[in-house]
Amino acid sequence: MSDLEVHDVPDGVDPVEWRLDVTGDVARSLSLDRGALADFPKQSFTADFTCVEGWVAEDLSWRGVRVGDVLDRAAPTERATHALVHAMDGEYACSFPLDRLTDAVLALELDGSSLPVEHGGPARLVPTGDADCWESVKWVSELELTDGAREDADTAESIALSRIA
Ligand SMILES: Nc1nc2c(c(=O)[nH]1)N[C@H]1C(S)=C(S)[C@@H](COP(=O)(O)O)O[C@H]1N2
Numbered sequence: 001m002s003d004l005e006v007h008d009v010p011d012g013v014d015p016v017e018w019r020l021d022v023t024g025d026v027a028r029s030l031s032l033d034r035g036a037l038a039d040f041p042k043q044s045f046t047a048d049f050t051c052v053e054g055w056v057a058e059d060l061s062w063r064g065v066r067v068g069d070v071l072d073r074a075a076p077t078e079r080a081t082h083a084l085v086h087a088m089d090g091e092y093a094c095s096f097p098l099d100r101l102t103d104a105v106l107a108l109e110l111d112g113s114s115l116p117v118e119h120g121g122p123a124r125l126v127p128t129g130d131a132d133c134w135e136s137v138k139w140v141s142e143l144e145l146t147d148g149a150r151e152d153a154d155t156a157e158s159i160a161l162s163r164i165a
């Protein structure tokens with residue numbers, strides 16, 4: 001298994017009721033259940049994960065769906081420049097420019113098994129390339145396409161940094 005740290009699963013996280021909604025500046029809003037997301041083509045990659053709190057998990061093997069494939073189906077409008085990635089744990093959300101988000105993967109598997117709920121299952125955003133630990137959004141429930149960066153609602157960095165004593 002991976003050596004990601006294990007954190008408590010917050011209230012509000014319910015893998016049974018989970019869906020992925022794609023909303024906001026799109027031509028077609030989507031609401032995908034697990035089966036619908038699993039029907040997209042999969043890709044795999046291996047990466048180390050480093051948390052700002054000072055730990056590293058090496059050689060994690062992720063498998064999942066390229067976000068760009070999901071966005072293509074929703075057809076972002078010309079106004080859409082960013083997306084706010086929402087999670088099932090309340091206020092947690094992280095804003096990405098679309099060009100970065102397109103190449104990220106919604107991971108459904110880790111190290112050859114279904115992604116466990118304690119590590120963000122059913123679906124965790126795993127940016128490819130350099131990323132901050134808080135950008136790896138666990139329990140992704142909504143991709144909200146926005147016109148501009150919506151910094152007001154981008155809580156992930158401050159929530160992550162507030163955990164550092
Ligand atoms: N939804 C959500 N995703 C999140 C977080 C969170 O609090 N909520 N914490 C982030 C931070 S700061 C880290 S280091 C990793 C921790 O992943 P792990 O619990 O699998 O070790 O999840 C990231 N994704």
Ligand SMILES: [Mo]
Pocket residue numbers: 051052053133134160
């Ligand atoms: Mo972190």
